[in-house]
Amino acid sequence: MLLYATVPGFYAEVERAAQPDLEARPVLVGGHPRKRGTVQAATEDARRAGVLVGMPVMEALALCPQARALRTNMRLYRETSKRLFAHFRREAARVEAAGLDAAYLDLTGSDEDPAEVAARLRRSVAEALRLPLQVGAAPIKFVAKLAAEECEDEGVLWVEAGSVRSFLDPLGVDRLPGAGPRTVERLHGLSVRTVGAFAALARETIETELGNHGLMLHALAVGRDVARLRAAPHPRSMSQESTLAEPELEREILAERLAELTQDLERSLALERLAAKRIVLKVRYGDREATTRSRTVPHPLHRSDDLLRLAEQLLDRTQVGRRPVGRIGLALSGLVRVGGDDRQLDLFDES
Template sequence: MTPNRSILHVDMDAFFASVEQRDHPELRGKPVLVGGDGPRGVVAAASYEARVFGVHSAMPSAIAKRLCPQAIFVSGSHKNYRAVSNQVFEIFERFTPLIQPLSIDEAFLDVTGTERLFDSPKSIAEQIRSLVKSELRLTCSVGVAPNKFLAKLASDMNKPDGLMIIEPDRIHDILDPMPASAIPGVGPATMKQLTRLGVRTIGDIRKLPAETLRAKLHDSGDRLHQYARGIDDRPVRVDREAKSISHEHTFEQDLKDPNEVRAIIARQSEDVAYRIRKHQRFARTITVKIRFGDFETITRSTTLDHPTDSTAEIHKAARELFDRWAQSFRPVRLIGVGASQLTDQPETGGLFDQKTKDTQRSVDRVGDEIINRFGKDAVRRASSLKAKPRHGAHGPGSDTPTTGEEL
């Protein structure tokens, strides 16, 4: 274990909903849900008043309404949330330059060695909480620990508006009784494997030999073995660039025509490729996400042998991912296309010859200029024009910073 580190995980409390309650006094103390309230809507954020009723983010709005009929739905403003997020991160920067955003409303901070300036890590955490409250009229929860894994666990322990410190000599006392599912990345599939090994708690994992975990879970087994011992040597990465760019859409009615899905994938590929070029980045991994009417969700990814910003190549990869699944097609509720493993380095190989790639770059460049002047619907490729106009619960994509640091 890397010795003597002091890591903070700061997580804003019910961020979107709290911003709405702050800016609209009539919403304070009431169950507020940010998201679409239509039959196909999804809750993006829930205030703590709504969470009491069992409502949580990513829940279908129809279910949220049944659980909390008095809930107040707010469409929200991502532009406003981004502006407030920038103010939050400016507070972080007063204490350390070593900041790793995980999303618009949470981050890791490495405050190792700053004690001479700001006193103890506990004092820094208390100052951050105080400044967020006094300057922004919001609350955050902070976890303080020797590494990122423990700091993130700690920040969840005293929410909302809480502070939790995990001292090195108390790591096992705190971890051992916690459920194994508390470890990030341990979802139902992994938990099923662990249950077969007699595992219920993190302490149970700690008792298992590394070889047993590795045999069952491969690389994830090694990480579980480390995390169960409170070991995490990952550094706080200073990178506020987007690590993934995606576009997804939920539809009012399930799509029953595979060709219409293909057309929407083409349109989403155009949008993702445009934003990749806007960020002056290149993507190596392309992902297609599909959610069915029963809310089962599948994702399929492919890693290219070169990074690309080409609309044609991104679309080709996304279409092939869908076509592999399309033989067992069933009605689709949500479709998404994403790009990750972003890099500053351009492609060095590719699916097309150099002349074809030069032509595609010219087409992309002209298309980007038209979009910049007249909007994204001013130019579309033929493959995407087959998509019927539809109203969805939500349609904007996401290029906020993410780490992809799942177990």
């Protein structure tokens, strides 16, 4: 069984979650209204007012005048996406990303009810991130995605193996993956408007009218899909950087910045249940020359105090105190799942 989990209007919902004063107000995200910017995302209340992705922001505001229009903030969306995917990985070992806002989760081998997993996932994302998650469950990838799109207010829709055809049949034929405008127009010319009507079409007619592409679509219409989940491993690295307002010479101030970075990294590691075996310190001096120092430890680390102790040792191997520093950063790699072995820093190898 597969889950497809998504946050509709992701950019706009992230902005609303980040700004509590927007909770009761429609939100649009896109380009500058006065420069013919277009809508990239909209919250559900804005979509109900007729706002569509791709329309000019000025037109969207005319349809939904109470909406707040915001410019795109990709850094915020990427950071939130990392946290969202950490929740996905807590529920399934195999996860395939489908953009910043969605993923397929493989529940193969789990005895737990998919609807219960989906409900728990929705609760955890709502509580931790204040984001509205929609989840579809099905034995086939594209059906799970369609189920998530169809679940409406309930937030979860489970299409069991024996119900795939009854779920697909009433849907418009344009909902099939790969059914573009020209294909849909050809099918409408044959009086075929639903998936069920397409499934009932003779193979010879499909091959004559649509060729091999039509046969592929027909396989989907009858509930056959050979697409497999392509799971990505957990993140291979994590990093945090801090730019100082003015180049800084004092080691104590730089150590304070390192403390903030290690706390952020500890939270990121905890979300993914990971620990790191390698840490890299990145320093850019005031004259923009950059240098790095690194160390590898035999036993993975995930606590901020351990990371900070090692980062400060690396800092002492730079020219800090003699040359002003404009930017400082830390990168972690050699990431592994947290296990029982969590020894301290007395056993490390220099590299």
